[in-house]
Amino acid sequence: MPMLEKYRHYFDIDPDYFPAVNEAVITKNPEMWKKFFPHETFIKLIKNTVSVLERKQKLCLWVEGAYGTGKSHAVLTLKKLLDSDDADTREYFQRYSLDNDLCNRFQAVKSSGHILTVHRYGSATIRSDHNLVFAVQESIEKALADAGIWNKGGNALKDATIAWLSDKDNKSYFNGLITGTYSNMFGGDNVDAVLEKLRTFSGDALAKVMDNIFRVADERQVKALSLSVTDLCNWIREVIKANDLKAIVFIWDEFTEYFYNNARNLTGFQELCEISETDPFYFVLVTHVTQGLFHERDQDFIKLNGRFVSPHSLISLPENIAFQLMGAAMEKNQDPAVLEDWELALGDLTDRTQDSRKLVKSVARISDKEMTDILPIHPYAALLLKHISSAFDSNQRSMFDFIKNDRGDDIKGFQWFIDNFGPEDDNPLLSVDMLWEFFYDKGKEYLAHDIRSILDYYNRAGNQRLDSDQKRVLKTVLLLQAISQYAGDSVELFIPNEKNLNNAFEGTDMDGSAARCADQLVREKVLFSKSLGGGKFQYAAYNNEGEIDVTPFEEQIDRKSTSALIIEELADRTRIVDAITLGGALKLRYELRYVSASDFDSTIKQLRNTEEKYENKIVAVVCFAKDDAESVVIGKKIRDALADGSYHMIFIDATRTPFGADGYGTYRHDMALSMSQQGKDGALATQYANNAKDSLKKWKNRIAAGEFIVHTAEKRDGERATSLDALYVILSEVNKKKFPECLEGAYNVIANMYTPSSLKQGVECAFNEKTAGTFLSGSPATKLETALDGAWKVPEYWKSKPHLLISKIKIRVDEIINEGFTNGGRVSIKKVYDVLKATPYGFMPCNLTAFIMGFVLKEYATGTYSWSDGLTNDILNVSKLKEMVDEVIRLEITPNPRYKDKYIVAMTSEEKAFNEITSVAFGIPLNMCTSVPNTRERIRGKMKEYSFPIWTLKYILDSSTTKTDKSVLSEIIELFCGIANSNNMGSSKTDSDIAMAIGKLSIENPEAAVDLKSLLSKENCTNGMLKYLTTFDDGILVSLAEEIGDGGQYINVLRKKFDADAANWVWNIETAQQKIREVILEYTIIVESNKVISKSISYDATIREWCDKCGYIRISYAAAKNYLDELGPFLNLLHSMKKAGTLLDSQKKTFLDLLRANAETFRSFYNNQVDMFKRVCGYYLDKLSDDEIKEVFSTIPSGSFTYEKADYLNTVESKVKSYMEGLKSAKLKKLWKDKTGTDSPREWSKKHKMPILCLIPDAEVAKAKLAFGAVNRAKADETSIDKAIEYFASATFFDLLTDDAALDKAFRDGIIKSYAVMLTDIQSVKDYLDSHIGADPYDWFGLPEIDKKLRQMAEAKYNQGGCERALAKIDEMDIADVKKYLKDLIKDNMIVGMEIIKGN
Secondary structure (H helix, E strand, C coil): CCCCCCHHHCEEECCCCCCCCCHHHHHHCCCHHHHCCCCHHHHHHHHHHHHHHCCCCCCEEEEECCCCCCHHHHHHHHHHHHHCCHHHHHHHHHHCCCCHHHHHHHHHHHHCCEEEEEEEECCCCCCCHHHHHHHHHHHHHHHHHHCCCCCCCCCCHHHHHHHHHHCHHHHHHHHHHHCCCCCCCCCCCCHHHHHHHHHHCCHHHHHHHHHHHHHHHHHHCCHHHCCCHHHHHHHHHHHHHHCCEEEEEEEEECCHHHHHHHCCCCHHHHHHHCHHHHCCEEEEEEECCCECCECCCCHHHHHHHCCECCCCEECCCCHHHHHHHHHHHEEECCCHHHHHHHHHHHHHHHHHCHHHHHHHHHHCCCCHHHHHCCCCECHHHHHHHHHHHHHECCCCCCHHHHHHCCCHHHCCCHHHHHHHCCCCCCCCCECHHHHHHHHHHCCHHHECHHHHHHHCHHHHHCCCCCCHHHHHHHHHHHHHHHHHHHCCCCCHHHCCCHHHHHHHCCCCCCCCCHHHHHHHHHHCCCEEEEEEECCEEEEEECCCHHHCCCHHHHHHHHCCCHHHHHCCCCCCCCCHHHHCCCCHHHHHHEEEEEECCCCHHHHHHHHHHCHHHHCCCEEEEEECCCCHHHHHHHHHHHHHHHHHCCCCCEEEECCCCCCCHHHHHHHHHHHHHHHHHCCCCHHHHHHHHHHHHHHHHHHHHHHHHCCEEEECCCCCCCEEECCHHHHHHHHHHHHHHHCCCCHHHHCCCCHHHHCCCCHHHHHHHHHHCCCCHHHCCCCHHHCHHHHCCCCCCCCCHHHHCCCCHHHHHHHHHHHHHHHHHHHHCEEEHHHHHHHHHCCCCCCCCCHHHHHHHHHHHHHHCCCCCEEECCCCEEECCHHHHHHHHHHHHHHHHCCCCCCCCCEEECCCHHHHHHHHHHHHHHCCCHHHCCCHHHHHHHHHHHHHHHCCCHHHHHHCHHHCCCCCCHHHHHHHHHHHHHHHCHHHHCCCCCHHHHHHHHHHHHHHCCCHHHHHHHHCCHHHHHHHHHHHHCCHHHHHHHHHHHHHCCCCCHHHHHHHHHHHHCCHHHCCHHHHHHHHHHHHHHHHHHHHHCCCCCCCCCHHHHHHHHHHHHHCCCCCHHHHHHHCHHHHHHHHHHHHHHHHCCCCHHHHHHHHHHHHHHHHHHHHHHHCHHHHHHHHCCCCCCCCCHHHHHHHHHHCCCCHHHCCHHHHHHHHHHHHHHHHHHHHHHHHHHHHHHHHCCCCHHHHHHHHCCCHHHHCCHHHHHHHHHHHHHHHCCCCCHHHHHHHHHHHHHCCHHHHHHCHHHHHHHHHHHHHHHHHHCCCCHHHHHHHHHHHCCCCHHHCCCCHHHHHHHHHHHHHHHHHHHHHHHHHHHHHCCHHHHHHHHHHHHHHCHHHHHHHHHCC
16 A cells, blocks of 8 residues: 555545535436435324315325435425326335335325425515515416426416516506616616516516515505515415315425514415315425524414424435435445545545444444545544434534535545545544534534533633643543534433443554543543443533522623624624615715614604704614614604604614524523633633623624614605515615715715725826826726716716716706805815715715716816915916815814815906016916916026026116016016015005016017017026126225126125025025125135135135135134234134134125235244244253254144144154154164174064074063064164163173074074084074064074974984984993983973883
């Protein structure tokens, strides 16, 4: 067998297995019904059917059962038995050895007349008697047609409807209704489209069309288009009689939803069931288990249930069928090699499960083959799997779901198991504990309450740090205990005792150890051993619910109002009230309030008192009830409120789905248990609270799936909405009645159009007639372009298509604006929005509103209108329109007391003329000159291009040719200067006043614009300024420029002055003169400076030259300032200039005055700095001659002029010290050279290949090292130099330097040492060391590496002949001398001593 294969390798799950057995499946597999095993409950159903058809019981039949028990298969088999011929029927009875008498009775009742069998599947769409009548009639019609019977009875409702609508007059009347008032309901269809759907649709689609027709017929009292239940009963009787039928058996499968949707409206169905009393018409209903479907005291149910055979036929799935279905679902891999491997694996699995299979076989009618076919599912797990689905309140979890579901890790069903486990695993079986994830972790909310209360124990016990085996055993015990308790402890195999627990793990990795593990859990108080009597016991979870008196807590909960219940947060963070949520336009339109009987009155009064807040909203009060009594109270309160007439709101009654006694009882008990554990066991308290919240969640789900009654002033008795979708339709209709011209009523757009996320973008898209971003839709049906079809990109659409909604809005908006212009020249944007907010439009604060407002206002934002807030006035463009619309819409969302209203403003003829003359004269596009503030900014922008103020043009007017009077042009130029800078005109005139004056002059002088255009240029403004400068101060600036020789650059210098401080439009003549004087001052400074320093032709170059000059002053101003006398102020200013790199405007006049006064003194100071140096630094120069002082001064760095005093003096001191040290160092080096003939001790050592320290007596080595170091260093400190000179004066080694013998002796004693016996050639040793040592000879003294190299050299010499010399010496010695020598030797030589001790 291949190793480590997973089960998916051997088989897969047939995706088409476990189909919902319905009529299509039976039809596709005609013989399938014959394979249905007639278990006991099915035989009981046959008997009841015969009894009913024999008219012994004039009742209907009710079949019920849990999901997956084969109810559908059973009733379809019953249908086939009724429909098939005698031979097939008798063959079925004989194949399964059924009672012969029953067979004869069944055949007899069939042969006594034609039995028409009707089969209908599903009832979720049946939410009214209209739906019920149509469904029943349509199904009977179809069954007649399928049976080949031409109906001789009356026309069915669909045919009657088609005939009525085809009549010309009826068609015209009905067409007016469905294309007008009811257009939303019919999606824009006309009668012809409706007739086509009636002829071609079927099933739910047809039922939907008929339901809409019924609603219109009801409201408009069109009797011909409706059929009452009584009419249907008569029609059925007529069909039976006219077609000579023995009976009609109407099998209605999946009928549970009908009761959920119509629990308070059973009268019509009751009447249909009562037909069986007088005529052979029988329902065979198929539902889930009815326990809990109705309250046990529900009188309607009691009455209805009386019309059915009692007890109901409870269908359950026999164990053997369940095992067969599970086995058949596993499709084996047909590869021969894989099949062979599987047989081997299956053999092992079979061997592992022998005892458990025997036990299961002993209590259930299951063959051994049926059990081996489902391996690797453990027999115990398979049996539990079959029973567990009945413990669920719905079909959310079942045996079929567990086998088929393939959602992997998310659900951990059988498909997950075969992907993750194989025959080679430690545990190759799907054991009971592996059902836990699927049925509890992922399905707990659907579990029956008593089952869940046991399984919940795991979450509490599981916190006790259990190991994985303990957790598996605990899960198994709890599952067995829960299912055993649910089955009334009637199934021996499910009792969690030692035997069953061990068998549940037989063949797994815990085979034989499960009970021991459970015993350990008992010892650890996780489980307890529960006595069953007779010496028997079972493992059980600790559950002390019965021991706790929760009465006080239940009483406390009973005091909680229903209003508190409906806003209690559930586990998923939702609330009961969230069962009714609105989306899109409805969410924005409706102001929902949620109430119960307790706060109904106070809530609606508060809403009435604040109804002005809801001008463009509809207030809807949603009512909930805990029980029927509260529901009745709510009904009365709604009627009273509507009768009062002062409550302008609607009421949505959701009390038709109350919490109910069962739901509330469960919630109350669990919440009381939770409260009892507060402060004791937090985990347990949370668990109970979550269980309680699950009861609320189920109520919430029932409300969402239930029906509602909508009460309005027009329909006080209410209109029934059978679903949330139907509720939305009604709310939409209410909305259209209040706001008949609302946007959502006419336009189908995407949902985010009803949020305020992108208001500005909406205005921009509408203005540009181009959708983008949020306003794009991928579907043509919801495109804004589609909504505005006929107006989109159509100029003046409101004139060509006045009937369009957008045209109506546009016309109304234009009326408001024109009225505002007439009365005051302006209109508020808020006024426009307020009108659109009110009926009939009902605009809401959202993206769609911004888009539509942008669309109808776009003509006002093209530059022909202005906007204003009372203070500011500017062109109204799309950018400003976006802001205005965004602001006014957001004002509704978040009221802001500081909001300042914005206005759309009309334009005067003078303002228009002002914009036009500006456009022509300055060359600005007219569409950019649209308001005084905007045009003013454009003028300022243009004036920056001219360099000089435009008033300079007045100085060249006389030499210019113009058509307009020059005095007028001069006045206009003055006014343009004024509007650019209103300070030029004084405070008496506003910008608007000046603009109007320009406009008036322009109207009076039509040629002025062209004349100004010819004048306004950079060149002309420059020429104007040049002309002006010849007259200013007798043309002094021109004269100075000529003296300097700047080549006419003075005009550019002046231009920079104008550019530097502010835009030239700021400058009037007075402020301009100030700038001209500044240039005159600078040019005077240049003239005076050129007399002292190198000549320059510009001010900046002059200042740079002064800064360069200061760089050559080697005296610190800070140090010298007390010695400077009358030159001090000038040098102070130079010092500031040098540091800053410039001369401040405020310093220029002072500088000029000081320069004029001190020119000669500065020149003298600059050329004789050494004299000042002596005065400032005399203390440090005391010991130096004049020549030496000059040498020191020459070393002072450039830039010293700006040094701080302390820094400068430290520098001088350092330079003096360095100078002095340089003198001594030279003296020392000369001394050495004279005595040794070399530059340094290091050089001497290198020359002689020996360290000079060898020559030094030991006592002097330290002093010598310091002295040699001072000579060796390029720069030694003064102290070291002094000590070196002192040492050399008394040193004796100088005498040895010329004595070769003395040098050799010193090298031998100081370097070679004891190795001298062998190393007798001094020069060869020096050469050897010089070539093998990296260090300079100067550093050999005391170097460890020297000794190492000498040893190596000595050993080599010794080996070459030294040894023979030593032996010869010994031979010459007598024994006594040798012994004495050895004794002396070992005293100092440990090595030799140790060798003697060792005996070597």
